[in-house]
Amino acid sequence: MRTTVRGLFVAEGSSDHPLAGIAELLFRDRGVDLRLTMPPFEQLRGVPKDVESRVEAGLRLMGNQVDLVVVHRDADNVGRAVRHEEIAGALRKTDAPVWCPIIPVRMTEAWLLLDEVLIRQIAGNPRGKAALGLPKIQEVEKVADPKELLRSALISAAESTGRRRDRDAKRFNQQRRQLLERLDRHGPVSKLSSWQQLLADVDAVAT
Structure with missing residues (x-):
């Protein structure tokens, strides 16, 4: 070429x-x-x-x-x-x-579930400690609904409550795009x- x-x-x-x-x-x-x-x-x-x-x-x-x-x-x-x-x-x-x-x-979101640090950063709470329920590398392509799991992980990572939690939930499409833009092609996804x-x-x- x-x-x-x-x-x-x-x-x-x-x-x-x-x-x-x-x-x-x-x-x-x-x-x-x-x-x-x-x-x-x-x-x-x-x-x-x-x-x-x-x-x-x-x-x-x-x-x-x-x-x-x-x-x-x-x-x-x-x-x-x-x-x-x-x-x-x-x-x-x-x-x-x-x-x-x-x-x-099964979906593009599966590629975005492997970087816990980046997920916490995009969620606006990089020092958070809440469990995100992320799958292991060998399991991620078998997740039935990676999009919903990513949505849940971002909400958990934000550790927000009340109206702020509702606002954070509405940011999913924007956050997903940011995760995709910053995907490390040499990182876990490469496996x-x-x-x-x-x-x-x-x-x-x-x-």
Whole structure:
């Protein structure tokens, strides 16, 4: 792949946009200057949420001047293999060039449950001692609802009460985004199978 690459990023939602920055860093680690564009699909009328429709819309917006398409989809309950084939099937129906999947297991939130120190910092109570109920590395990809567990951990970490607790609970989307923006790609997440698969997928495209 050439040194400078123009890419299209398609995620499940706008809160997942920080994954584009992570993808750019992973490619940069391999000597590829990837520049991802994230079209505001939520603001575009008539663009369905499925991968095929969003990729087609993104390609049109970029005048088909795209070298790489990066697609994010959580594995959820169907598993990585099924999700990968779902993405591949959708892209076969488009004019997408080379592509790279980002498929967290089971959800992106699982990647955010491994850094207790950062969770306490984002919750605004870095010296807190409350138990957060975080899973061990070998268990995190088996958690049934990592999003709800992350929400609970952030509330517990804040150790707030009354109206402040209610306000803290409403900050989840913002806090989740901050955690994703500050995800340490060399930290505990690097031991997860879904992350290692992401690195393999990046390697396959970058080399």
